[in-house]
Amino acid sequence: MGVKAILILSAFMFSLGVFGILTRRSALGILIALELIFNAANLNFAAFGRMFGKVEGSIFPLFGIAITVCEVVLGFAIIFYLYRVRKTTKADEIDILKG
Amino acid sequence: MINPVLYGIFTFLLFVFSILTIAHRDLMKASLSLAVVLFVTAFFYIAFKFEFLGWTQILLYVGGIVVLILFVIMLAREYVGKPLESGFRRTWLGGLVSALIFIFLLWVILSTEFPEIQNFSTEPVKDLPNLLLATHYVLPFEVLSLLLLAALFGGIVIARRE
Numbered sequence: 001m002g003v004k005a006i007l008i009l010s011a012f013m014f015s016l017g018v019f020g021i022l023t024r025r026s027a028l029g030i031l032i033a034l035e036l037i038f039n040a041a042n043l044n045f046a047a048f049g050r051m052f053g054k055v056e057g058s059i060f061p062l063f064g065i066a067i068t069v070c071e072v073v074l075g076f077a078i079i080f081y082l083y084r085v086r087k088t089t090k091a092d093e094i095d096i097l098k099g
Numbered sequence: 100m101i102n103p104v105l106y107g108i109f110t111f112l113l114f115v116f117s118i119l120t121i122a123h124r125d126l127m128k129a130s131l132s133l134a135v136v137l138f139v140t141a142f143f144y145i146a147f148k149f150e151f152l153g154w155t156q157i158l159l160y161v162g163g164i165v166v167l168i169l170f171v172i173m174l175a176r177e178y179v180g181k182p183l184e185s186g187f188r189r190t191w192l193g194g195l196v197s198a199l200i201f202i203f204l205l206w207v208i209l210s211t212e213f214p215e216i217q218n219f220s221t222e223p224v225k226d227l228p229n230l231l232l233a234t235h236y237v238l239p240f241e242v243l244s245l246l247l248l249a250a251l252f253g254g255i256v257i258a259r260r261e
Contacts, residue, residue, distance in 0.1 A: 061152055068164070
């Protein structure tokens with residue numbers, strides 16, 4: 001199995017994640033779709049690192065995983081705050097910043 | 100690179116559970132499908148001989164992030180008072196955009212000639228700490244710990260009760 005098969009797989013995962021971000025109503029659903037996109041990007045990094053026989057291919061996914069952790073923590077803190085203040089789950093009803 | 104039978108099984112699991120992650124209305128089941136997707140990706144990493152990355156993926160993603168998502172869903176359910184469900188809006192438009200992106204990526208991947216897979220000159224697991232801590236990757240590595248600290252403070256400040 002070559003690298004192409006892995007790349008096609010992660011392209012499929014990436015476009016599914018884009019679909020989820022564009023169509024989900026709930027902010028939590030959007031964050032879950034975002035995880036899928038990050039995962040596809042990390043899989044691509046690892047596949048290219050394997051293709052060139054370089055260990056560096058596993059360093060970028062490590063950084064990517066750590067940054068994803070930060071993003072998820074802050075995203076869920078904001079969503080949790082919104083649940084407390086607005087009691088809603090829908091991303092298109094949250095318009096506090098609208099003047 | 101990978102045994103074809105194993106590759107087939109992994110690919111099938113990844114396809115099915117990524118679709119479930121996006122398409123399931125119940126967010127609890129969607130995040131459990133996400134856990135399966137991340138787990139299977141870790142198997143891919145281990146098959147690439149990136150064992151450290153694979154186990155980090157299982158520890159941090161499956162053990163950390165998915166558990167966090169499940170906690171938030173259960174707490175939010177407490178606030179909202181019913182199981183969390185998420186509908187879809189403008190499905191055809193989102194489907195069109197993501198299908199176009201997929202077709203474009205597929206065209207790029209299929210029309211590119213990739214070089215042959217090369218073998219590792221050293222053992223990746225032995226080489227990784229050396230690379231992270233003794234070469235130019237040490238600066239991003241340390242900046243990352245600052246970022247994690249900042250995210251910790253930010254999360255506490257935003258989510259605490261007044």
